[in-house]
Amino acid sequence: MKFLCQREIVDDVISKMTVEDKLELSKLAAKDMIKFHHGVGTFIRNEYKLWDRNNPLTAIWFIDNESGNEKYIKNGVDYHPNHPDAVSMDILLEIWEVVTGNKEHLTPEQLREEVLNGIKFEINQGKRYKI
Numbered sequence: 760m761k762f763l764c765q766r767e768i769v770d771d772v773i774s775k776m777t778v779e780d781k782l783e784l785s786k787l788a789a790k791d792m793i794k795f796h797h798g799v800g801t802f803i804r805n806e807y808k809l810w811d812r813n814n815p816l817t818a819i820w821f822i823d824n825e826s827g828n829e830k831y832i833k834n835g836v837d838y839h840p841n842h843p844d845a846v847s848m849d850i851l852l853e854i855w856e857v858v859t860g861n862k863e864h865l866t867p868e869q870l871r872e873e874v875l876n877g878i879k880f881e882i883n884q885g886k887r888y889k890i
Contacts, residue, residue, distance in 0.1 A: 762814045765846070768807050769853045772799070776858075784858045792851045800847045809843035816846050 763771065776784075787794075808814050812821040820841040823830070831839040839845065856862055 760808070760811075760813075762811075762816070763807055765816060765850060765853065768803065768850050769857060771807075772803065772850070772854055773857060781858050784855060787855070789852055789855055789861070792848070792855050795851055796844070796848065800844070800851060803847045803850050804843050809846055817841050817843050 773781075804810060809817050812818060818841075820839045820843070823839060823841075824837075831837060831842075
């Protein structure tokens with residue numbers, strides 16, 4: 760199986776977006792991309808095999824996780840920059856950057872915090888979002 764690099768995934772997802780999708784996305788701030796963690800983010804994690812231990816984008820997370828490396832574990836939360844959730848968030852942000860022409864600079868910890876806060880918000884609001 761051939762795994763795609765991050766930019767190839769970004770380009771592939773953008774190629775599947777409609778003009779309307781891109782217009783809606785261009786109205787959002789980067790921090791709002793968390794709304795897509797479950798819908799589009801789940802699609803990215805599954806479609807591009809981010810949960811596959813052989814995927815170069817996430818393989819180091821599997822190795823660290825299985826070896827007991829807890830360097831990125833804080834208060835029981837996995838902040839590893841190669842965790843499939845973190846990688847899919849990186850991809851979502853890069854999609855936003857390409858579509859909007861803007862640049863957002865968040866650290867892996869900030870990305871993870873956005874994901875966790877977004878999940879809490881989504882659960883509390885009972886909402887689902889899609890591009």
